Amino acid sequence: MATDQQVRKEDGYIKGELLYTIFRNEQENFSIAKINILATNEDYQAKDIVIKGYFSDLQETAAYYFYGAFERHPKFGLQYNVTSYQTFIPDTTDGLIAYLSSDLFHGIGKKTAAKIVDALGVNAISSILNDPDALKKVPGLKQDKADLLVKTLKENQGFEYIAVYLAKYGIGLKMAQKIYKHYQDEAISVLQEDPYQYVFDIEGFGFQTADQIARGNGLSLTHPSRIGAGCIYVLQKNIQAGHVFLPIETCISLVMDLLTQPEQPLTEAMVNGRLEELNQDKSVIMLNGNVYLPSLYYAEDGFASNVNRLITKSIEHDTPLAELMKIIGDIEDQEVLSYGKEQFEAIQQALSSKLMIVTGGPGTGKTTVIKGILNAYSTIHDMSADPKTYDSETDYPFILTAPTGRAAKRLTESTGLPAVTIHRLLGWDGQSGFDKNEHEQLKGSYLIVDEFSMVDIWLANSLFKAIPDDMQVLLVGDEDQLPSVGPGQVLADLLASDRIPYISLHDVYRQKEGSKIIELAHLIKQDTCDKAALMNDKDFSFISCHEQQLIDVVTAVFKRAQAKGIELKDMQVLAPMYRSQAGITMINQHLQALINPASSKKREIKTKDAVFRVGDKVLQLVNQPEDGIYNGDIGNVVAIFKENENADRVEQLVIDFEGKEVSYERKDYINVTHAYCISIHKSQGSEFPIVIMPVLPVYQRMLKKNLLYTAITRSKKSLIICGDKQAFLSGVKRLDANQRYTSLIEQLHERLPNVPDMNHSATEETEITPYDFM
Numbered sequence: 001m002a003t004d005q006q007v008r009k010e011d012g013y014i015k016g017e018l019l020y021t022i023f024r025n026e027q028e029n030f031s032i033a034k035i036n037i038l039a040t041n042e043d044y045q046a047k048d049i050v051i052k053g054y055f056s057d058l059q060e061t062a063a064y065y066f067y068g069a070f071e072r073h074p075k076f077g078l079q080y081n082v083t084s085y086q087t088f089i090p091d092t093t094d095g096l097i098a099y100l101s102s103d104l105f106h107g108i109g110k111k112t113a114a115k116i117v118d119a120l121g122v123n124a125i126s127s128i129l130n131d132p133d134a135l136k137k138v139p140g141l142k143q144d145k146a147d148l149l150v151k152t153l154k155e156n157q158g159f160e161y162i163a164v165y166l167a168k169y170g171i172g173l174k175m176a177q178k179i180y181k182h183y184q185d186e187a188i189s190v191l192q193e194d195p196y197q198y199v200f201d202i203e204g205f206g207f208q209t210a211d212q213i214a215r216g217n218g219l220s221l222t223h224p225s226r227i228g229a230g231c232i233y234v235l236q237k238n239i240q241a242g243h244v245f246l247p248i249e250t251c252i253s254l255v256m257d258l259l260t261q262p263e264q265p266l267t268e269a270m271v272n273g274r275l276e277e278l279n280q281d282k283s284v285i286m287l288n289g290n291v292y293l294p295s296l297y298y299a300e301d302g303f304a305s306n307v308n309r310l311i312t313k314s315i316e317h318d319t320p321l322a323e324l325m326k327i328i329g330d331i332e333d334q335e336v337l338s339y340g341k342e343q344f345e346a347i348q349q350a351l352s353s354k355l356m357i358v359t360g361g362p363g364t365g366k367t368t369v370i371k372g373i374l375n376a377y378s379t380i381h382d383m384s385a386d387p388k389t390y391d392s393e394t395d396y397p398f399i400l401t402a403p404t405g406r407a408a409k410r411l412t413e414s415t416g417l418p419a420v421t422i423h424r425l426l427g428w429d430g431q432s433g434f435d436k437n438e439h440e441q442l443k444g445s446y447l448i449v450d451e452f453s454m455v456d457i458w459l460a461n462s463l464f465k466a467i468p469d470d471m472q473v474l475l476v477g478d479e480d481q482l483p484s485v486g487p488g489q490v491l492a493d494l495l496a497s498d499r500i501p502y503i504s505l506h507d508v509y510r511q512k513e514g515s516k517i518i519e520l521a522h523l524i525k526q527d528t529c530d531k532a533a534l535m536n537d538k539d540f541s542f543i544s545c546h547e548q549q550l551i552d553v554v555t556a557v558f559k560r561a562q563a564k565g566i567e568l569k570d571m572q573v574l575a576p577m578y579r580s581q582a583g584i585t586m587i588n589q590h591l592q593a594l595i596n597p598a599s600s601k602k603r604e605i606k607t608k609d610a611v612f613r614v615g616d617k618v619l620q621l622v623n624q625p626e627d628g629i630y631n632g633d634i635g636n637v638v639a640i641f642k643e644n645e646n647a648d649r650v651e652q653l654v655i656d657f658e659g660k661e662v663s664y665e666r667k668d669y670i671n672v673t674h675a676y677c678i679s680i681h682k683s684q685g686s687e688f689p690i691v692i693m694p695v696l697p698v699y700q701r702m703l704k705k706n707l708l709y710t711a712i713t714r715s716k717k718s719l720i721i722c723g724d725k726q727a728f729l730s731g732v733k734r735l736d737a738n739q740r741y742t743s744l745i746e747q748l749h750e751r752l753p754n755v756p757d758m759n760h761s762a763t764e765e766t767e768i769t770p771y772d773f774m
């Protein structure tokens with residue numbers, strides 16, 4: 001007699017029992033294990049095999065069917081990559097009694113197990129899983145024992161049952177784990193009734209998959225769930241383009257494009273009606289003709305409220321102007337420099353403002369102003385800026401922070417004071433939120449946030465929540481750089497709102513030191529960059545070449561640098577796109593072959609897309625605050641360990657990020673890529689001594705003013721552009737037409753109806769400032 005356990009024998013399977021676990025990641029439920037093979041329909045003769053996949057904890061006392069495919073690992077040989085699995089349920093009365101009375105089920109002895117099988121037959125397990133009340137048919141079984149049995153069965157079988165079910169739709173074990181975590185036993189019923197619900201609830205669950213399942217289930221193309229999921233999906237997709245909301249008509253038209261099928265036409269009224277319903281149940285927020293995902297609406301709203309809260313508080317010790325001027329004058333004497341008019345105003349205003357912005361291009365003295373503010377603030381409040389002079393009882397007054405590790409490090413180097421990333425400052429737990437928030441705020445008196453153009457609306461909201469009423473805040477950034485990778489354009493909106501005091505620094509000091517790079521940056525900013533601006537100089541060269549010559553030109557530049565003894569780590573290629581014969585991927589392959597070629601003395605590992613070798617320069621692609629590394633950080637591969645060489649018994653790639661060593665396992669290799677050439681977007685917040693930048697007509701779609709400006713301002717000492725002058729000159733004139741939809745300006749205007757009395761820039765001729773009297 002057979003149970004109704006459906007074993008997918010038409011697929012490749014291995015039936016086996018656990019020998020030992022080689023590796024387990026509890027959080028992701030990822031395991032690598034060795035199993036003893038009991039049966040298989042695969043063409044495989046050995047008695048055991050290493051399996052890997054996203055399993056719940058495998059029990060030693062049970063047997064399982066593993067479905068998947070063999071793959072040959074370059075180092076570890078043949079493995080079975082499991083895509084779904086299920087516990088083997090014995091298919092005879094005796095087998096089932098032995099299974100139910102095993103260690104897996106506490107409190108069920110042989111007698112009780114026999115009673116259960118007697119009452120429910122060999123299909124007992126699926127009968128109980130389908131309807132726990134089935135156990136009522138078992139004479140004398142106490143309710144508590146029945147409950148425990150159901151719970152254990154669900155724990156052991158629930159996930160597998162769901163995983164097997166989901167596998168039918170091509171949903172892998174990793175996604176199945178996420179789904180099970182969210183819905184537990186409800187996963188299948190949700191999927192059967194309304195697969196679109198997954199799009200709402202499960203991050204990363206694609207609309208197309210839900211659509212395919214729903215259509216298989218015969219759900220109508222105009223079903224409200226389908227339209228609702230389409231709306232959410234369209235909004236989620238647009239976050240990736242940086243938008244905070246979509247105008248309702250744009251949203252409707254994108255949803256129509258996504259959902260309309262000739263057989264069952266959709267009307268705009270249907271989509272509009274569904275949006276209204278989603279608005280009612282707070283799945284979206286519709287306001288002033290715009291539609292938001294709630295997390296973005298509340299981030300913008302929260303940020304605007306906190307800006308309002310801070311700016312409307314007054315400063316406790318407002319230093320008289322004359323005294324301020326004297327203090328700043330003394331600092332000039334100490335530093336042996338004379339602040340420019342704009343710089344002087346920036347320092348003076350930052351000391352007497354609750355919240356203020358300093359913006360300016362490269363070399364305009366933003367760092368000089370920060371140092372001046374720190375110095376003057378310490379003098380006014382008669383306090384030391386040296387952290388060593390503070391004990392654990394006294395709060396250090398200055399908080400210096402930046403969105404990336406590199407920017408924070410630069411801030412430390414230039415000010416000599418400790419600076420950390422915003423994530424670190426707020427204490428990100430890597431999962432759900434920050435330790436510092438409106439309930440547990442930051443401690444200190446003066447907060448300086450550098451590279452603020454890179455901060456998105458979510459992070460800005462989290463940061464501002466944590467700022468106490470009595471803290472002064474200075475935001476520093478270059479408004480002409482690319483906006484944040486995440487949604488919003490917070491710095492640009494704050495400046496455009498005209499409600500926050502700001503000073504724009506225009507005078508370029510580094511240019512006075514003869515920098516062509518800075519001159520070029522400012523010509524781009526002022527829209528006056530022409531062919532003459534591209535003449536070679538001591539820190540700038542333009543090498544003209546075609547797409548087919550680019551790789552040769554870039555490698556020739558590196559070879560020449562090598563011959564001259566220039567440290568190759570100081571040289572960074574920045575390009576706009578990955579694909580094409582002259583794209584980032586290709587450039588990386590050639591530079592790796594030149595700079596870090598294969599050798600019998602260097603270990604290497606192959607992934608689907610790349611070869612990582614000891615000595616390679618690599619780029620981190622995601623934030624990993626738990627390891628203190630962030631998207632855009634650059635490191636070096638320092639070691640590769642084989643499976644049998646470390647305690648975790650897995651292959652590991654070890655990368656050194658400026659003194660911080662981080663280990664990666666194979667499943668994490670997608671989080672790093674080669675960094676001989678990196679994208680301009682990833683270079684935001686970083687600076688390099690020598691930048692080599694290919695600019696070709698093939699990149700045309702990407703070549704825009706803010707992208708090129710960001711790229712050239714990454715170079716500190718030398719800039720070499722390779723490619724086509726015309727492509728560069730048209731690129732710097734092309735404005736980014738993809739305006740982000742944000743409503744921060746309106747939010748600020750609602751809260752702060754009047755323009756505050758403030759100086760924006762010392763260059764406005766009509767203004768008389770304290771500086772004029774000095």
Ligand SMILES: Nc1ncnc2c1ncn2[C@@H]1O[C@H](COP(=O)(O)OP(=O)(O)OP(=O)(O)O)[C@@H](O)[C@H]1O
Binds near residue numbers: 339343363368369510
């Ligand atoms: N008032 C001044 N007088 C003389 N030199 C100055 C003055 N202001 C700034 N500098 C010098 O100009 C250079 C650039 O200044 P600073 O580093 O402060 O600019 P920045 O805006 O922070 O530049 P970047 O954004 O490129 O890092 C420095 O060498 C600095 O010492």
